[in-house]
Amino acid sequence: MIETPAALRPSVAHERAKSIMPSSESNTTPLPTFEVSNLSIWYGEKPAIQDVTINIPSKTITAIIGPSGCGKSTFLRCLNRMHELIPRTRIEGKVLFQGQDLYSPGSDPTVVRRRIGMVFQKSNPFPTMSIAENVVIGLKLNGVRNRTLLDERLENSLRMAALWDEVKDDLRKPGMSLSGGQQQRLCIARAIAVEPEVLLMDEPASALDPIATMKVEELIHELSAKYTIVIVTHNMQQASRVSDRTAFFYVGKLIEFGETTEIFAAPKEKKTEDYITGRFG
Amino acid sequence: MMITPAAPSLAGSIAAKMKPPSRFGDKAFEWLTLAMALAVVGLVFLVGWQLARGSSLAIQRFGFHFLTTSTWDPVAEQFGALPFIYGTVVSSLLALIIAVPLSIATAVYLTELAPVWIRQPLVSLIEMLAAIPSVILGLWGIFVMIPWLRDHPFPFLKKLFGWTPFFSGPIYGVSMLAGGIIIAIMILPIVTSVSREILRSVPNLQREAAYALGATRWEVTRIAVLSYAKKGLFGAVILGLGRALGETMAVTMVIGNTPQIAASLFAPGYTLASVIANEFTEATTDMYLQALFEIGLVLFGITILANLVAQLLLKTMTTKMTSRVAQ
Amino acid sequence: MQATAANHAWRKIKSALVSALAFVSAILVIAPLGLVFFYLVKSGASSVNWDFFTQLPKPVGVVGGGMANAIAGSFELLGLAAMIGVPIGVLGGVYLAEYGSTRTNSLLRFIADVLNGVPSITWGVVVYGLVVLRFKGFSAYAGGLALGFMMVPLIMRTTEEVLLLVPNGYREAALALGVSRWKTIVHIVMKTASKGIVTGILLALARVAGETAPLLFTAFGNRFWNHSLSEPIAALPLQIFSYAISPYEDWHRQAWAGALVLVIMIFFINVLVRFLTRDRMANPT
Numbered sequence: 001m002i003e004t005p006a007a008l009r010p011s012v013a014h015e016r017a018k019s020i021m022p023s024s025e026s027n028t029t030p031l032p033t034f035e036v037s038n039l040s041i042w043y044g045e046k047p048a049i050q051d052v053t054i055n056i057p058s059k060t061i062t063a064i065i066g067p068s069g070c071g072k073s074t075f076l077r078c079l080n081r082m083h084e085l086i087p088r089t090r091i092e093g094k095v096l097f098q099g100q101d102l103y104s105p106g107s108d109p110t111v112v113r114r115r116i117g118m119v120f121q122k123s124n125p126f127p128t129m130s131i132a133e134n135v136v137i138g139l140k141l142n143g144v145r146n147r148t149l150l151d152e153r154l155e156n157s158l159r160m161a162a163l164w165d166e167v168k169d170d171l172r173k174p175g176m177s178l179s180g181g182q183q184q185r186l187c188i189a190r191a192i193a194v195e196p197e198v199l200l201m202d203e204p205a206s207a208l209d210p211i212a213t214m215k216v217e218e219l220i221h222e223l224s225a226k227y228t229i230v231i232v233t234h235n236m237q238q239a240s241r242v243s244d245r246t247a248f249f250y251v252g253k254l255i256e257f258g259e260t261t262e263i264f265a266a267p268k269e270k271k272t273e274d275y276i277t278g279r280f281g
Numbered sequence: 282m283m284i285t286p287a288a289p290s291l292a293g294s295i296a297a298k299m300k301p302p303s304r305f306g307d308k309a310f311e312w313l314t315l316a317m318a319l320a321v322v323g324l325v326f327l328v329g330w331q332l333a334r335g336s337s338l339a340i341q342r343f344g345f346h347f348l349t350t351s352t353w354d355p356v357a358e359q360f361g362a363l364p365f366i367y368g369t370v371v372s373s374l375l376a377l378i379i380a381v382p383l384s385i386a387t388a389v390y391l392t393e394l395a396p397v398w399i400r401q402p403l404v405s406l407i408e409m410l411a412a413i414p415s416v417i418l419g420l421w422g423i424f425v426m427i428p429w430l431r432d433h434p435f436p437f438l439k440k441l442f443g444w445t446p447f448f449s450g451p452i453y454g455v456s457m458l459a460g461g462i463i464i465a466i467m468i469l470p471i472v473t474s475v476s477r478e479i480l481r482s483v484p485n486l487q488r489e490a491a492y493a494l495g496a497t498r499w500e501v502t503r504i505a506v507l508s509y510a511k512k513g514l515f516g517a518v519i520l521g522l523g524r525a526l527g528e529t530m531a532v533t534m535v536i537g538n539t540p541q542i543a544a545s546l547f548a549p550g551y552t553l554a555s556v557i558a559n560e561f562t563e564a565t566t567d568m569y570l571q572a573l574f575e576i577g578l579v580l581f582g583i584t585i586l587a588n589l590v591a592q593l594l595l596k597t598m599t600t601k602m603t604s605r606v607a608q
Numbered sequence: 609m610q611a612t613a614a615n616h617a618w619r620k621i622k623s624a625l626v627s628a629l630a631f632v633s634a635i636l637v638i639a640p641l642g643l644v645f646f647y648l649v650k651s652g653a654s655s656v657n658w659d660f661f662t663q664l665p666k667p668v669g670v671v672g673g674g675m676a677n678a679i680a681g682s683f684e685l686l687g688l689a690a691m692i693g694v695p696i697g698v699l700g701g702v703y704l705a706e707y708g709s710t711r712t713n714s715l716l717r718f719i720a721d722v723l724n725g726v727p728s729i730t731w732g733v734v735v736y737g738l739v740v741l742r743f744k745g746f747s748a749y750a751g752g753l754a755l756g757f758m759m760v761p762l763i764m765r766t767t768e769e770v771l772l773l774v775p776n777g778y779r780e781a782a783l784a785l786g787v788s789r790w791k792t793i794v795h796i797v798m799k800t801a802s803k804g805i806v807t808g809i810l811l812a813l814a815r816v817a818g819e820t821a822p823l824l825f826t827a828f829g830n831r832f833w834n835h836s837l838s839e840p841i842a843a844l845p846l847q848i849f850s851y852a853i854s855p856y857e858d859w860h861r862q863a864w865a866g867a868l869v870l871v872i873m874i875f876f877i878n879v880l881v882r883f884l885t886r887d888r889m890a891n892p893t
Contacts, residue, residue, distance in 0.1 A: 082784060108304070110788050113784050114299065114785070115786075118784035120780060120781065124775070124778055126778060126781070126796060126799075127800055128800055137785070137795075137796075138785030138787060139299070142299040142785075142786060143299055144299060190785065303788075306788060306791070309790075310794075311707050311790070313699060314700065314702045314706070315703050315708070317697075317698075317699035317700035317703065318699075318764070319700075319716075320696045321700065321719045321720045321723050321761055321764065322716070322719055324723055324760065324761075325719060325723060328734050331737040332730075332734065332737075334737065383637055384633075386629060386633035386634075387630065387634040387637045389630050390627075390630035390633065390634045394626075395630075403638065406638045406641055407637060408878070409641055409875065409878065410640060410641040412874050412875065412878055413644060414817075414820070414870060414871075414874070415818070415819075416820040416845045416849050417644065417848065417871060418640075419849075419852065420848060420852045420864070420867050421644045423852060424647075424852075424860065425647050470637075497619050497620055497622070498623045498627065502626075523725045527725070527727025527730070528727070529729040529820075529821040530820045530849065534852065557729050557732075561732075561733070561825045562824070562825050562828075573733075574733060574737070577729075577730055577733040577734075580729075580730060581726065581727075584726060585725075585726070587725070588722045588724075588725035588726075591725070592718055592722055596718065
């Protein structure tokens, strides 16, 4: 396991990110991005999430950790209604996104997903498309036709994903021709091209080598200046490196949620302590 | 509150340019594809309905006798389909007798016994045989196979088995036996490839268990593979039967097209499909055409039955297979 | 001790014997392919010349002539058939792969497989009743419709299969961008599987290209050029059939030549398909 140098954390990265994309709004939104109350989910008869209540503040990085099968991925997916793709799921409780009910009858899952983007465990650039097409496909399929706007978003998104310098001369090459780490950053560029407000990341670095992992982690830091990020990881070092807050899930329940430094230094719950000290999971 | 496309917290430059999603598109596309998928159901009914409609008068007039009498006299408007049913059944059974052992042995060879490098080329060759159109096989049958059968194997068979009714009488070349052989060639590829799929679906665990007991290759095949795959192989055979019953062009060209019920396999015969192919455009009276439609209905009925049975047998086999993959 | 050794030897011999028998069976199964191909080349190659592709059939007794009209007719019929079979088959396959409950889909799949086993001559009779009787005449439309019906279940099943090979990750990635379901299917899933879909269509075309029975009383055949799709039209397999059962030596030669050309066309499609699928294997997506 590679120890990430503390220098990776610093505000230099933040500053750099901000100079690329000057934030137009102030950071004083009082409202948390997500207010989840009494959320339960079943797959058929099997409960996956039980009675979870959590507030996820905006413009921060929240890590979700827990042993596999604890429901952390399911929880992530119900933040942008992706879990609905699995047949026979049932949901109870409330998920508010900026004060609005994600699951109200009038809310459209496609609109929800435009505003709440997602990056997956396995990098999945579309195999028939070039690097450029991969980035702008979300815009195109959502009806954006303006060439200048598309080109602008292409460059912007690739810059934000820290991929521009590596691929700017190969934009017509297939997305699949990139290395694993580059592919994952391409997927991040694809997700931010549609200008979401939130990025959900489902173990985004678990299939990458240590160096590529480092790059993706650095990128996540930079992105947190503009986005609310929720990241699921089974890697506790990663959680402690990248996140501001950490939530610990165990068999479908939220056991503990707090500042990352506190969770790892002084967990309040016995189960959390057992997990982070490697006693199970 | 609802989630609206334009996010208040965002400048909204992109979101504003994005078209609002239309649920209509999704629904319309799903309904469109559903309608197309239902086309297969529609086609089955279309076939049944057209055939029944086209033959309603004949069904009324001849009733059940249509299937049990053997006079086929368009001039006197007397129609009995028994010789055609007999010819179809006998030629198909002959084809199965020839094709099934060869196909299953080949499938066993391809999955269990053959050296690995030879398997793919052999499979490709069998696919190529499947791609040869019926009419071309019939052409070859008329000009190459029939003269050869007439001059060599048939006299030999007659000398050996001439004392039985099955190999007696004059040899013309065109015959029930020739029809059976050409149908056998037509169904060899499908029976072989379906059998091969079935054998491939037998889990390796089965084989390893038998090998661990010190069994030889053949013993492993017999004990672990064939007994396990029995049902599926039977499905493959019935599928072949379905194809054999409906085979038209090649058999029409070599069977002799004579509506008779003769014990001898050297005598010419006629099949349901062949009589339609030969006489349909010559059917001058309505009743004649009706009778041919009814032949089509009978043919459709028995092939559907064979295919239903085959698919059911194969389905239990493949669900077993897929559930295994899922685990 | 000796008894078991002898027993063991006998078992090994038996195993070898069965292997040999299975090998002979495999040879017998592919023997007809070699024999047919040998005679096609031997009897047909000499008559495949420029005239064959450019001339109309000559009347009995006049040497020469070709099958230009039948070759063109076959392509026209395949085009008409594709217009029926491709949209129904591909979209139906999309439903089976992307929508529908497990139970409905397995039923539809089952019916498609049964439909695949309907004898090709039956389609001729059905279309005769449906089109020829109604519009009082044989036509290219009728022939195309009969072949198109045959293509539907073939294309439906192959399309379904290749769509199911597309990993779910691509569907999720597109849906997570806020792309609607149908656009995801058309622009992402079908595009990813496009080679496989094309392969399925080509195989279905190759399969019906050699069909004679459904055309006997729909397209009917024509000794001249077809000037309107509502008139009878020639097709290569039909021409081969009528020449093969004719009593004239010269027509027999033409039948062999036509058969050679038809088989080469069909094998060409199959080789093309193999080429396309090899590419897919090399890049497992």
